[in-house]
Amino acid sequence: MIKTYAYGFPRLGKQREFKRLIEGFWAGKVTEEELLTGIEKLNKKREESYAAHVDNFPRGEMTLYDPMLDTALILGLYRAESLEEYFQLCRGKNALEMTKWFNTNYHYLVPDFEGKRPQFKATVPVWDRHKGVKRNAHLIGPLTFLKLSKNLPEGAFGELLKEVAKTLVDYAVERGFESIHLDDPAFVLELSKEEWKAVEEAYGEFERFPGDVNLFTYYDSVDNLAGLFELPVSGVGVDLVHDRGENLKQLKTVEPGGKKLFAGVIDGRNVWRADLTAKRALLAELAERFEVVATNAAPLFHLPVSLAGATLPEGLLEKVAFAEEKLKELSLIAKGSDQELNSWSKGVGSSFGELKEVRERVQNLKEEDFERKPAYSERVKKQQEVLKLPLFPTTTIGSFPQTEEVRRVRLLYRKGKLSQEDYDTFIRGEIAKAIQIQEELGLDVFVHGEFERTDMVEFFAEKMKGIATTGNGWVISYGTRCYRPPIIYGDVDREGPMTIKEIAFAQSLTDKPVKGMLTGPVTIIAWSFVREDIPTEEVAYQIALALKDEIADYEKAGIKIVQIDEPAIREKAPIKRRNWDDYFRWAVRSFRLCHSSVKPETQIHTHMCYSEFGEIMEYILQMDFDVISIEATRSKGDIIEAFEKVNFDRQIGLGVWDIHSPYVPTVEEMKEIVERALKVIPKENFWINPDCGLKTRRWEEVIPALRNLVALAKELREEQ
Structure with a gap:
């Protein structure tokens, strides 16, 4: 049977509980204890949604504002001794610059190295997103963190990349993580030979980690997919929806090296239902060369939480899937009968609303x-x-x-x-x-x-x-x-x-x-x-x-x-x-x-x-x-x-x-x-x-x- 994995499930909540908790705290209507308790409950609901449909998922994804800021705090680039100081970095007078996350409509806070040559040190931030986490601890990867930061000291990219990787591994070891989910989508950028060389050296730090490290890329293809499989990681996640066929082409010649392939076959960025029969056939083809795990292509936070409560025109509802329904698609690929797959995908590709x-x-x-x-x-x-x-x-x-x-x-x-x-x-x-x-x-x-x-x-x-x-x-x-x-x-x-x-x-x-x-x-x-x-x-x-x-x-x-x-x-x-x-x-x-x-x-x-x-x-x-x-x-x-x-x-x-x-x-x-x-x-x-x-x-x-x-x-x- 096909194994399934999902990541990036929306933190917002079906009734926008996340928004109400955080903004209530800002307004003084929610205490710190109420905020943290409410976020914990919301995260539990997220994980219950995962568990109802897929075999595995990352832990510690939940943020109070933005994962890039959390990573900067973990690395010691910034300090925040209280939640008030944490949110000052998000929305105060000295708030970090905000820009778009790759080619999406999600905005992240941009770490800024201006005037700094930081001495990174693994730090447990005031907002501890990994409290109680052991398996599949979610981390932003070193390449993405640096490529999406600004004002790096000239000529210091390789050195800084290695320091970031070392600090992330130190953090993971000190926290006692058993395995890591590493989000590093910057591998889909057009990287130079020098950058790839720096990556190879920096990723060598992960050899010190005693457990599995599964590396996830998404939003596009990886130009050097073979190089990705040669890194000291246990599994590689690739986007097989938004890759223009380039990842799939490379997978036909890549040597697996005993590493799992997390095949991103379910679209995490658009709402249209998948042709599950075609997806299952693709996974079967890949399984001839790889140990395959079916997953989503791109984080699911780009989608609404659930179709429950959606008001859509007649005929459209059976053509679309939100985040929870994408989890269902993964479950159907693994466990559904041919009849169930055909029933789910019957409206795929048909025209609707022509003028x-x-x-x-x-x-x-x-x-x-x-x-x-x-x-x-x-x-x-x-x-x-x-x-x-x-x-x-x-x-x-x-x-x-x-x-x-x-x-x-x-x-x-x-x-x-x-x-x-x-x-x-x-x-x-x-x-x-x-x-x-x-x-x-x-x-x-x-x-x-x-x-x-x-x-x-x-x-x-x-x-x-x-x-x-x-x-x-x-x-x-x-x-x-x-x-x-x-x-x-x-x-x-x-x-x-x-x-x-x-x-x-x-x-x-x-x-x-x-x-x-x-x-x-x-x-x-x-x-x-x-x-x-x-x-x-x-x-x-x-x-x-x-x-x-x-x-x-x-x-x-x-x-x-x-x-x-x-x-x-x-x-x-x-x-x-x-x-x-x-x-x-x-x-x-x-x-x-x-x-x-x-x-x-x-x-x-x-x-x-x-x-x-x-x-x-x-x-x-x-x-x-x-x-x-x-x-x-x-x-x-x-x-x-x-x-x-x-x-x-x-x-x-x-x-x-x-x-x-x-x-x-x-x-x-x-x-x-x-x-x-x-x-x-x-x-x-x-x-x-x-x-x-x-x-x-x-x-x-x-x-x-x-x-x-x-x-x-x-x-x-x-x-x-």
Whole structure:
């Protein structure tokens, strides 16, 4: 019988218990004892889910915020003597930078070696995730920890890698672990020969560990899979779903060396049910050369916990599987009859929700549909004539605080307990308040506040054909912040105008320009579970055409600025750069398709956050926007380096306020970021704005921070 293994089960809980416990502790409503007891109970439920379906799983996966931070504390890179100090590293004034975990929508905290040549020492942190753990102790691997850290001392990679590996082994030995589950997905990166040599030397440290070490990679293929099997480990986990067939090809020639193969055959990143008959056949083929264990490809925390409570259209439910159902798929592969496998997978691969007119519209696209005229140098003059913005214009990214009252009223409306008329009246009232606050603060470009929007993707999903929302399908994005990814199951089109009512009302209340706010096609795809029966490129063009129609309605309503948010354009990129050109070709074209036919005087903005911009600058420049706003606070303005190397002729707003923290920055702290930027970016092209939307913050934080932001702009105008 096939052995089964699973990892990465969501920590969130079916009722978001994780979020309520942690945020309750932050608010002083949950004691430390209650927090730790609650987390222990939640983790027990997780492990019970594993045990009900699979033969084995890792222990010690549970974190209070992020596993990379936990690893940094285990290594002694940071110290936290209390939970308050632990959370200060997550969300306080000195919080670590946050960025995307590989090409996913999970954000991790970035260990920073700036100014440090650490003396690593195995440490039991204040949050002891391995308390009572002996078997399959979960650890982040040394390569992933270092490759995803920043500001490593020059030339010290190999030495540091060996020290990290040694410290992890010291920690494992001192804790008395009997076996280790080692998550080291950085092996799917394009590693140099020098890096592989450093890996071989560093991994030699694991020879000191007396028990099994099972190494797991995922999200893509490993370029040197044979080298991975030669490391001193007991088993190797590979992704056989997202590997483009490359791992499978290498496995045909790799020498097993007596090591187990953890075959990742069940998709941990998308919700579609697997063809279990085909998966079982693949495992049987691999079993001719390896001792095979069936497992998931990628951690399951990218999925909602369970289909229980999900609200899906008729016909879709039997096509999808969330985390618990993925465990069931592993169980069925091992123990199910042929009839059970066929019954489970009967809807796999079939089309659902086809719209002939949408397909034809995409097929009839011409090259001119992706080109905006006139050139930026001409249209920027017309935009300034219309908008008459001052030097250092101020704005926000889009959303304003979603108070308990806003969430309460929206919930009543969604449950049918509030009429459309009463709901619209409430939303207009909130918009009016937001416009008044912006007037009083003296901002230059306004937003309507997005009080009607639960989420920047889910909101549009609810108004488009071919996309389903899940009801209770929550997934963690970072820390305790969670969202509900929609499911793109069919051809996509607007039901009708999606946002015009609220934006036009906001514009009617002020003479200042109000931005129309849209989420771009790549981000809608990246933060959804996308269909796999047609190319993703075609899905992107379908969404772009729907947004194109929405922008045309904006212009008819007199909206002069439109922001198309694409915060996910970098995260969606393939992990291996050799695959970037094809991805960015359609990603950039889908963005351009949205705005290619707008008037010259309509100003197009975009927003991106927490990405390595220097890596993708050549592609960003091809998007042909007029203004871009980006994060710059947690990176301390390091992003400016990306703009020092190119001729960036567009306008840019660097985020001067980290909205992921409750801390209110001073004018001086914001100015420090701006002054460095102005050495590279002409003052005529510089906007002042926060890092991201403000929906998760409180008005008591937002108003003083925005007041400081406006004061900064006025001070800069006087100086310039």
